[in-house]
Amino acid sequence: MTSLTARHESKADSTDLKQARREMELDRMSGLASPKTVALPLAQVARLLIDAASCNRTWLMDFADDVVRIDSDLYEVLLAYQELRNDLRTA
Numbered sequence: 001m002t003s004l005t006a007r008h009e010s011k012a013d014s015t016d017l018k019q020a021r022r023e024m025e026l027d028r029m030s031g032l033a034s035p036k037t038v039a040l041p042l043a044q045v046a047r048l049l050i051d052a053a054s055c056n057r058t059w060l061m062d063f064a065d066d067v068v069r070i071d072s073d074l075y076e077v078l079l080a081y082q083e084l085r086n087d088l089r090t091a
Helices: 002-030 042-054 072-090
Strands: none
Touching: none
16 A cells, blocks of 8 residues: 555656646746756867757757857957958958
8 A cells, every 4th residue: 555655646746746847837938937047168068069060950940049148258269260260261
């Protein structure tokens, strides 16, 4: 009897968790929830994005309009790199 009770409680917990996740997702989609952020090393993100882009992963396009925050130093380096590439292409 104990195992049946434990299984029932486990199933109820799972159902509650799914419902909670569903409600959080609806809040996020409707703009009621605060956005979640994660801090990761740039090297880790870059490797994964490069791989996804080179393999033409369609899920990458789902995030094409997402805003990404970066340090201003990195932004300046990226702008300089972009200008250098443009100069090399036109030369």
